[in-house]
Amino acid sequence: MDKPPARERLARAAFDLFNERGYEQTTVDDIAERAGLGRATFFRHYRSKEDVIFPDHDRLLDQVRDRLRSASQDTPLAAVCDAVRLVLAHYLHEGDLARRRYALTSTVPALRDREIVSVARYQKLFREYLAGQQSDATELHAELMAAAVAAAHNHVLRRWLRGESADPLREVDAALRQVIVLFTPQHREPADGTTVVAFRTSQPLDSLLPTLQHLIETAPH
Amino acid sequence: MDKPPARERLARAAFDLFNERGYEQTTVDDIAERAGLGRATFFRHYRSKEDVIFPDHDRLLDQVRDRLRSASQDTPLAAVCDAVRLVLAHYLHEGDLARRRYALTSTVPALRDREIVSVARYQKLFREYLAGQQSDATELHAELMAAAVAAAHNHVLRRWLRGESADPLREVDAALRQVIVLFTPQHREPADGTTVVAFRTSQPLDSLLPTLQHLIETAPH
Numbered sequence: 001m002d003k004p005p006a007r008e009r010l011a012r013a014a015f016d017l018f019n020e021r022g023y024e025q026t027t028v029d030d031i032a033e034r035a036g037l038g039r040a041t042f043f044r045h046y047r048s049k050e051d052v053i054f055p056d057h058d059r060l061l062d063q064v065r066d067r068l069r070s071a072s073q074d075t076p077l078a079a080v081c082d083a084v085r086l087v088l089a090h091y092l093h094e095g096d097l098a099r100r101r102y103a104l105t106s107t108v109p110a111l112r113d114r115e116i117v118s119v120a121r122y123q124k125l126f127r128e129y130l131a132g133q134q135s136d137a138t139e140l141h142a143e144l145m146a147a148a149v150a151a152a153h154n155h156v157l158r159r160w161l162r163g164e165s166a167d168p169l170r171e172v173d174a175a176l177r178q179v180i181v182l183f184t185p186q187h188r189e190p191a192d193g194t195t196v197v198a199f200r201t202s203q204p205l206d207s208l209l210p211t212l213q214h215l216i217e218t219a220p221h
Numbered sequence: 222m223d224k225p226p227a228r229e230r231l232a233r234a235a236f237d238l239f240n241e242r243g244y245e246q247t248t249v250d251d252i253a254e255r256a257g258l259g260r261a262t263f264f265r266h267y268r269s270k271e272d273v274i275f276p277d278h279d280r281l282l283d284q285v286r287d288r289l290r291s292a293s294q295d296t297p298l299a300a301v302c303d304a305v306r307l308v309l310a311h312y313l314h315e316g317d318l319a320r321r322r323y324a325l326t327s328t329v330p331a332l333r334d335r336e337i338v339s340v341a342r343y344q345k346l347f348r349e350y351l352a353g354q355q356s357d358a359t360e361l362h363a364e365l366m367a368a369a370v371a372a373a374h375n376h377v378l379r380r381w382l383r384g385e386s387a388d389p390l391r392e393v394d395a396a397l398r399q400v401i402v403l404f405t406p407q408h409r410e411p412a413d414g415t416t417v418v419a420f421r422t423s424q425p426l427d428s429l430l431p432t433l434q435h436l437i438e439t440a441p442h
Contacts, residue, residue: 116341117334140376140396144403147372148365155364175361182365182403 007045009035014052015100023049023108053101053111057118060090064122068129076133077145077183080126081176084153087122088172091157102161123150141183148179228266230256235273236321244270244329274322274332278339281311285343289350297354298366298404301347302397305374308343309393312378323382344371362404369400 004012013034017026028049032042046052064083071079091098105111123146130142152175159165225233234255238247249270253263267273285304292300312319326332344367351363373396380386 113334113338117337120337120341140373140399143372143376144369144400147368151364151368152361155361178361179365 006035006037006041010037010042010045011052011097014049015097015104018104019100023104023111050111050114053104054114054118056090057121060087061121061125064125068125076130077149077180079133080130080146080149081180084122084126084149084176085169085172088153088157088168092160092168099161099163119150119154122153123147126150145179145183148182149176152176152179227256227258227262231258231263231266232273232318235270236318236325239325240321244325244332271332271335274325275335275339277311278342281308282342282346286346289346297351298370298401300354301351301367301370302401305343305347305370305397306390306393309374309378309389313381313389320382320384340371340375343374344368347371366400366404369403370397373397373400 010031014026014031017030017034021030026049028042029039031049031052032039035042064086067083067086068079071082073079073082094101101111105115126149127142127146130145131139134142153172156165156168156172156175159171160168165171231252235247235252238251238255242251247270249263250260252270252273253260256263285307288304288307289300292303294300294303315322322332326336347367347370348363351366352360355363374393377386377389377393377396380392381389386392
């Protein structure tokens, strides 16, 4: 059987050592040695020890940006909901590695902070996209939408990382639907003309129509 | 006239030096010297150079937590909207210092990241409060609400920091009202009985009612 590529071997060695010795106590040399590779090889693949833990964020951010650029969804919000699925899919593809990173970021404040910052970068990208697309929406609206999409994604991702979600793809669809409903106006502003008010009653329609007419005719203008 | 207290003199000296020489090029000794104080005095007031820039976040977070603990608003969301005003008021009270920090965090990535992390801490506090208060709400709902409140606050704060908002207190009220409207359900689920659909038309009511009756009677069940 072929060995895994150097990049992956280094990542797995790093996570093993962080678990065994702690993050602060592990050096780049330790990682390279455990992976059976040299220090120079380490630095061909990663810029730093921290980088081993978050290797693909820049590339993933570019993919999200590309996806938004070529979006064909009906609304900018739907496009952002589609693009955020790329982020979730990336973590799911990482599998065990993503869960080990989560365990590590929960105990090392510096790593947890870096994770938070990387989430903020997606949210900023979404916000700028939404503000640029929706000439009729206010900047506040774009900000609220971007925050909601990021929150829905994080909610499902966190559940999956904790082993609480068996079907994160289905869960993220449901969560994003909830975001879209949140931002779908449920009523319109009044306009000129006759307004029929929506209501519900147990009366039959025959007895309803005269009452309706009476109510509308006697209502204050 | 009395000199400002040592803590404030150190902060102002630090910001002056960061502007003149850059953040990385300024040392703790430089700051103490500029403030006319000793290195030991610096470390009685701040733990590090970075700390001079973000001195009060822990205390402010405690205040927000206390405010939520003693909240008397009608809904948990209203309580969170009230508590986030403490954060805005803190920045407004800082005045010029807050704006100088914003200018600095825009150019020094490490400081910008720390700012993002501190915002995430408020959002987490809000999320946990909302999830704990609302037995009927899902965790996702709490997460969406917390993200929206933080986003509304950040939107107004950022505008004020950039000099785009003359009345941030009024703006934040309007932005938070928008958040509350977002999470106020606008319609109910269907129940048994006759349903009258809401619509609008330029036809007079007399010609409308027969059409309405016909449409409802011939609609598929």
